[in-house]
Amino acid sequence: MAISMDDLNLYVCAAFHGFVAQLDISDPFRPSLTQKVFLGGIIYKCIGISELGKMPLGKSTSTQRSYNTEQIKLNGKIYEGGPCRLQLSLDGRRLFISNSFLRNWDQHFFPKLAEVGSSIALVHIDPSGEKPMKVDKDFGIRFDFENKTNEHKNNGNTSPSNFAFYARDMRFLGGDST
Known part of the structure; x- marks a missing residue:
């Protein structure tokens, strides 16, 4: 959850349903x-x-709907997982969203996320409320794999390992809106 600096809006994410709501x-x-x-x-x-974005359960607006009809692509790559952690900019115009909750839950509910690594998405917000929130599909910070060679302390052997990175909490230097 994140509350705007003017205390007028609350942002809540629903990871399994895949949405971020503004209240x-x-x-x-x-x-x-x-x-x-x-x-x-x-x-x-x-x-x-x-x-493909077709809604078999009848027509409804996005505020009435509680499920996602398509996968979002950021910088041409699918946004795996669901929105979990939020960080609102100090001016209330940008909402940064990471898609990792806890490693064990991510591996269980979003196994593809464990394979490709986590991401941070950007949603543009109009503080006046006249324009809808919009996902910036050209922005996307990917936390891909790190290829490392681990050296075992016991026997000195080296073995290559791949580690997926998980984006979690985000904070601004010199100030925070949450």
């Missing part, structure tokens, strides 16, 4: 969903929703 919390006792943006998730895989 209006100007009245904290009556929060309301204003918009959603979809990134990854596993729901469309589980219930057989087409990856």
